[in-house]
Amino acid sequence: FEQTLSQALIKALGWHLDYACLVGDGAGKPKGILSDPALITVTKESSQAAATIRFENVVKMYARLHPACQVSPSAIWIGNPNIVPQLFQMSIGLGTAGAPVFMPPGGVSSKPYSTLLGLPIVFTEKVPTLGTKGDLILADLSQYSLGLRQEIVLERSSDAGWANDITRYRVKLRADGQGRWSKAFTPKNGTTLSWCVCLETRA
Secondary structure, eight states, X not given: OHHHHHHHHHHHHHHHHHHHHHHOBSSSSOBOGGGXXXXXXXXXXXXXXXXXXXXXXXXXXXXHBOHHHHTOTTEEEEEOGGGHHHHHHOEEOOTTTOEESSOOTTOTTSOOOOEETTEEEEEOTXXXXXXXXXXXXXXXXXXXXXXXXXEEEEEEEOSTTGGGTOOEEEEEEEEEEXXXXXXXXXXXXXXXXXXXXXXXXXX
């Protein structure tokens, strides 16, 4: 029982740690990517419909990622599962049919490799849903620092519930995290760049 409980508690703790690293406000928890002072938020297109993602959005997000981060093996897209239909329908307006932007190598009948502009994309419920700021994030995770002061510890106690045969369990983790940049980078020429970029709300 304790082994099963331990695995479940550790998995739950890991879920919340991931969530904090993505959207945490830094108050008693890690400061997440969406609260980072270096975060660049790309504006939507003037004619863009609500709850959509367009090719122009993706290109402009990629353009604001620092060039050193673009080639980093830790650079990834992070998206809510609700954006998947948007990605599969996205295309560049070339010719009458257009060219697909997000397509599994080998065709739609093959297993998706989940890449976008050459960078891997992972889907998680831990970021906001489609149409909300942060439903699609582009980040170089090597620029995010996570510190573990204490590893995950499972503790049990029967002191308070001894008379009633009650045993209490708790799991503890001492950790903190935040991005390494104090602000977005201003290049000699061009607009600001960062290690983390997201798309603004499309409502």
